[in-house]
Amino acid sequence: MIGKLNGFIRKVSDFGAFLSSVFMILITLLIGLEVLLRSVFDTTTHISTEYSTYFFIALVSLGLAYTMKENGHIRITLLTGRLKGKAKMVQEILTTVLALIISLFLLYFSVLMTYETYSLGMQADTVSETPLYISQLAIPVGVLLLTFQLIGRILGIIYDFRSTDT
Amino acid sequence: MISDPLILSIVLFGFMFLLLFAGLWIGFSLFAAGVFGMFIYDLNLPPVLSIWDKIGSLMANSMYNSLNSWSLTALPLFIFMGEILFRTKISTKLLNGLVPWLSSVPGKLLHINVVACSLFAAVSGSSAATTATVGKITLEELKKRGYDRQLALGSLAGAGTLGFLIPPSLIMIIYGILSDTSIGKLFIGGIIPGVILAGMYSLFIIVRILLNRNLVPQLKEKYTFTEKIKASYELIPVLFLIIIVLGGIYMGVTTPTEAAAIGVIGAFVLAAVFKNLSWENFKSSLTNAVKTSCMICFIIAGAGFLSQVVAFIGIARALSEFIVSLGLNAWMLILIVGFMYFLLGMILDGISIVVMTLPIVLPIVLEAGYHPLWFGIFLVIMVELSQITPPVGFSLFVIEGISGENITTILKATFPFFIIMASMVLILLLFPDVVFFLPSKKTVLFIFHCGVLL
Amino acid sequence: ADVKMNLNAIYGQNSFHTQGAMYFADLVEEYTDGSVDITVHPGGSLGFKGPELLKAVKDAQVPMSDILMGVVAGSEHVFGISSLPRLASSFDEAKELYEDTKPLYKEAAAKWNQKFLYAAPWPPSGLVTKNKVETAADIKNAKIRTYDKNGANFLRELGAAGISMPWGEVYSALRTGLIDGVLTSAESAKNGKFWEVLGHFNNINYAFPLNMVTINKDYWDSLSDEQQKAMLKAAAETEKHQWESSEAKTKEALNVIEENGIVISQPSEKFAEQMDAAAKVIVNNYLEDASSETEKVLEKYIK
Ligand code: NA
Ligand code: NA
Numbered sequence: 001m002i003g004k005l006n007g008f009i010r011k012v013s014d015f016g017a018f019l020s021s022v023f024m025i026l027i028t029l030l031i032g033l034e035v036l037l038r039s040v041f042d043t044t045t046h047i048s049t050e051y052s053t054y055f056f057i058a059l060v061s062l063g064l065a066y067t068m069k070e071n072g073h074i075r076i077t078l079l080t081g082r083l084k085g086k087a088k089m090v091q092e093i094l095t096t097v098l099a100l101i102i103s104l105f106l107l108y109f110s111v112l113m114t115y116e117t118y119s120l121g122m123q124a125d126t127v128s129e130t131p132l133y134i135s136q137l138a139i140p141v142g143v144l145l146l147t148f149q150l151i152g153r154i155l156g157i158i159y160d161f162r163s164t165d166t
Numbered sequence: 167m168i169s170d171p172l173i174l175s176i177v178l179f180g181f182m183f184l185l186l187f188a189g190l191w192i193g194f195s196l197f198a199a200g201v202f203g204m205f206i207y208d209l210n211l212p213p214v215l216s217i218w219d220k221i222g223s224l225m226a227n228s229m230y231n232s233l234n235s236w237s238l239t240a241l242p243l244f245i246f247m248g249e250i251l252f253r254t255k256i257s258t259k260l261l262n263g264l265v266p267w268l269s270s271v272p273g274k275l276l277h278i279n280v281v282a283c284s285l286f287a288a289v290s291g292s293s294a295a296t297t298a299t300v301g302k303i304t305l306e307e308l309k310k311r312g313y314d315r316q317l318a319l320g321s322l323a324g325a326g327t328l329g330f331l332i333p334p335s336l337i338m339i340i341y342g343i344l345s346d347t348s349i350g351k352l353f354i355g356g357i358i359p360g361v362i363l364a365g366m367y368s369l370f371i372i373v374r375i376l377l378n379r380n381l382v383p384q385l386k387e388k389y390t391f392t393e394k395i396k397a398s399y400e401l402i403p404v405l406f407l408i409i410i411v412l413g414g415i416y417m418g419v420t421t422p423t424e425a426a427a428i429g430v431i432g433a434f435v436l437a438a439v440f441k442n443l444s445w446e447n448f449k450s451s452l453t454n455a456v457k458t459s460c461m462i463c464f465i466i467a468g469a470g471f472l473s474q475v476v477a478f479i480g481i482a483r484a485l486s487e488f489i490v491s492l493g494l495n496a497w498m499l500i501l502i503v504g505f506m507y508f509l510l511g512m513i514l515d516g517i518s519i520v521v522m523t524l525p526i527v528l529p530i531v532l533e534a535g536y537h538p539l540w541f542g543i544f545l546v547i548m549v550e551l552s553q554i555t556p557p558v559g560f561s562l563f564v565i566e567g568i569s570g571e572n573i574t575t576i577l578k579a580t581f582p583f584f585i586i587m588a589s590m591v592l593i594l595l596l597f598p599d600v601v602f603f604l605p606s607k608k609t610v611l612f613i614f615h616c617g618v619l620l
Numbered sequence: 621a622d623v624k625m626n627l628n629a630i631y632g633q634n635s636f637h638t639q640g641a642m643y644f645a646d647l648v649e650e651y652t653d654g655s656v657d658i659t660v661h662p663g664g665s666l667g668f669k670g671p672e673l674l675k676a677v678k679d680a681q682v683p684m685s686d687i688l689m690g691v692v693a694g695s696e697h698v699f700g701i702s703s704l705p706r707l708a709s710s711f712d713e714a715k716e717l718y719e720d721t722k723p724l725y726k727e728a729a730a731k732w733n734q735k736f737l738y739a740a741p742w743p744p745s746g747l748v749t750k751n752k753v754e755t756a757a758d759i760k761n762a763k764i765r766t767y768d769k770n771g772a773n774f775l776r777e778l779g780a781a782g783i784s785m786p787w788g789e790v791y792s793a794l795r796t797g798l799i800d801g802v803l804t805s806a807e808s809a810k811n812g813k814f815w816e817v818l819g820h821f822n823n824i825n826y827a828f829p830l831n832m833v834t835i836n837k838d839y840w841d842s843l844s845d846e847q848q849k850a851m852l853k854a855a856a857e858t859e860k861h862q863w864e865s866s867e868a869k870t871k872e873a874l875n876v877i878e879e880n881g882i883v884i885s886q887p888s889e890k891f892a893e894q895m896d897a898a899a900k901v902i903v904n905n906y907l908e909d910a911s912s913e914t915e916k917v918l919e920k921y922i923k
């Protein structure tokens with residue numbers, strides 16, 4: 001059961017990374033197009049700076065969970081690297097729970113931020129007049145995935161410890 | 167509630183180090199320290215406002231604002247470019263092409279990080295991007311060929327920070343605007359210190375090799391001139407890339423940020439020409455680039471939030487004011503200021519440091535008789551130092567991301583290069599002319615403005 | 621009771637609006653006998669960027685802020701007025717326009733849970749270019765950096781390409797020839813030392829964009845009557861001081877860039893007509909979404 005749930009969470013994180021990759025490609029193409037239009041056709045997309053930055057926000061937010069899954073986020077292991085067995089498990093669980101609390105806190109307030117930006121009708125001061133909530137949307141989504149991945153991590157630690165214990 | 171900023175800062179950073187050493191991820195530690203800082207600070211809120219709302223909304227807003235940055239957008243692209251080059255054997259070609267030329271220099275290919283970073287620094291405005299791109303190309307190749315890992319990692323960390331010193335430079339632009347100094351002169355002023363620094367890195371490598379021959383593979387080969395030329399054909403792909411990226415900037419076709427995208431496209435073109443980018447390679451370069459970018463940017467977001475809290479609490483301001491109150495002579499002043507930047511640089515990112523301290527520090531430093539141009543270069547080197555000091559050093563994180571080595575190993579490898587960089591600060595103090603020499607030459611300015619130089 | 625507040629300022633220590641905020645903070649300290657202590661944080665060091673500031677003050681993320689009105693026009697339409705092109709052609713006209721629109725600004729600020737304290741103009745934007753500009757034909761297809769959507773649309777109407785680009789990249793873009801000019805004030809041209817890269821300043825009085833300082837309503841309500849009165853007195857004096865010094869700064873900046881070799885010119889009659897026609901498109905477009913009060917105020921200023 002735990003294994004299945006964890007497997008599902010890992011798939012969701014992978015999907016986030018897939019979206020991140022798509023945004024990486026989109027940034028490249030958009031800037032490439034801007035350079036082409038400007039240098040050859042004396043015109044501009046008007047939105048290249050703005051939207052590649054939005055895509056970048058999405059790239060980072062949506063990839064956070066996958067990076068956690070792949071142990072890509074870094075931590076200082078100078079002291080904790082010596083821990084073994086149960087002590088190691090307790091340390092892992094405590095830090096992951098702490099991260100989960102921060103993640104939940106960030107999730108709640110980023111949902112609030114995005115919702116308010118939406119309901120107040122805030123727009124960017126650019127030619128595109130893009131509603132600002134669109135540029136913020138990826139943050140709550142990405143932090144949600146990260147929250148799931150942290151929960152999955154806790155489950156995984158308990159599961160592993162049990163299975164190695166027996 | 168604590169109201170004295172100096173005590174506040176000690177408590178705050180004590181708490182942060184506790185989390186870091188407990189093994190909490192760095193990004194999360196920074197966020198947590200920020201929350202903690204807001205709590206212990208005497209906020210003076212009107213009764214109708216909740217502190218939780220205030221902290222939470224600041225945190226969400228700061229996450230958004232840290233990432234909503236055009237210049238940061240180039241970072242994942244440079245990392246992506248490095249990943250592609252790494253997987254398409256273009257990096258192998260680069261090293262093959264350079265072997266014959268460097269074979270007579272003690273240290274041989276170990277100089278590649280210094281050479282490539284100096285070149286690449288002329289393309290990118292940030293040190294993290296320089297480190298990421300060059301490191302991805304060189305580290306694995308050096309390992310495969312049996313070069314000393316420590317020297318490879320350390321020289322990358324040291325030379326990567328040239329990204330800020332050799333123009334274009336993000337930090338110089340910010341400093342120039344804030345301090346009313348000519349950005350053009352700052353750019354030129356950074357060139358000689360940059361070259362000296364690169365030279366000292368290479369010199370250090372040579373000395374290490376002369377003391378211990380085992381740090382490089384023992385392939386004592388002699389190359390004839392024709393062989394050297396022949397091998398140089400291998401350099402063509404990389405030269406092509408450098409030319410389109412650098413050329414794009416200096417011919418006025420792209421901005422430095424846009425150049426990153428042109429670099430990615432160029433890397434794809436090369437991969438297509440040499441037909442060695444498989445679908446699998448493509449996918450793994452993308453996901454790896456995503457992973458490294460997310461790791462760094464999550465820490466940047468955390469550092470952004472912590473910086474915001476530090477600004478609210480007034481720590482940088484208090485430190486600067488404290489230094490002023492000491493009434494020091496010019497020498498002591500600059501040493502203390504340098505030490506303060508060293509301390510701040512341990513935990514904050516470079517741009518925050520500059521923005522937060524400059525309003526107070528700059529007038530004092532100018533009052534003491536230092537030239538704004540000189541102080542700008544001094545500041546850039548201090549910011550470069552902050553890139554490689556723990557616990558928050560972005561170059562260190564980048565190297566951890568691309569090499570897979572743990573942070574302790576990287577720190578040990580970086581230490582000698584940190585010392586070299588610190589001695590560069592002394593050189594600046596003793597020989598301020600290294601900054602003024604080029605900008606005082608009218609012709610250099612002229613050539614530079616025509617965009618021909620470099 | 622003693623109150624401590626942070627005031628967010630986006631621009632650097634030496635910039636005109638940050639100096640104004642500091643002037644205000646000093647006056648407040650004086651008039652309240654030190655019972656209201658405002659700390660100005662320059663250079664955006666509190667981590668705010670601009671478009672979110674109306675909301676940031678509303679939610680008391682920061683108690684007070686200096687806000688560029690144009691950049692929050694996407695949140696509240698009325699704040700877009702001062703960045704409309706060519707409504708005012710002198711400081712006197714700009715002041716008149718401001719007095720006429722002030723009630724609208726106060727009302728809008730109140731809607732966003734904040735109290736409007738004062739506003740002052742940026743020195744007016746001109747056209748800083750490599751080559752001399754006599755009519756619109758001289759900027760045909762030229763790449764000119766602007767700071768907002770009005771500027772981009774205005775330049776497009778004139779036949780040029782408005783490029784949006786962060787201020788930090790402008791200098792090197794000018795140097796490498798990526799862009800041909802900048803729509804900005806003499807003051808910014810002076811601070812950016814644009815004589816190193818550009819040759820001409822056409823004094824087109826494009827707009828007199830306003831910056832305002834507001835305070836969160838909950839913080840405001842927590843002040844005593846005397847403290848509030850003292851704050852308003854300080855605000856009125858700061859406003860007067862800032863308007864005068866904006867005008868003085870403009871003259872001084874024009875002198876400095878001229879001394880450093882930039883040729884200053886006034887728009888020809890033909891160019892003025894072309895610009896007014898272009899401006900009309902932008903203003904009409906703006907009025908489509910404007911309230912009837914706004915429309916009534918602006919009628920007087922549309923050429
Ligand atoms: Na650089
Ligand atoms: Na550091």
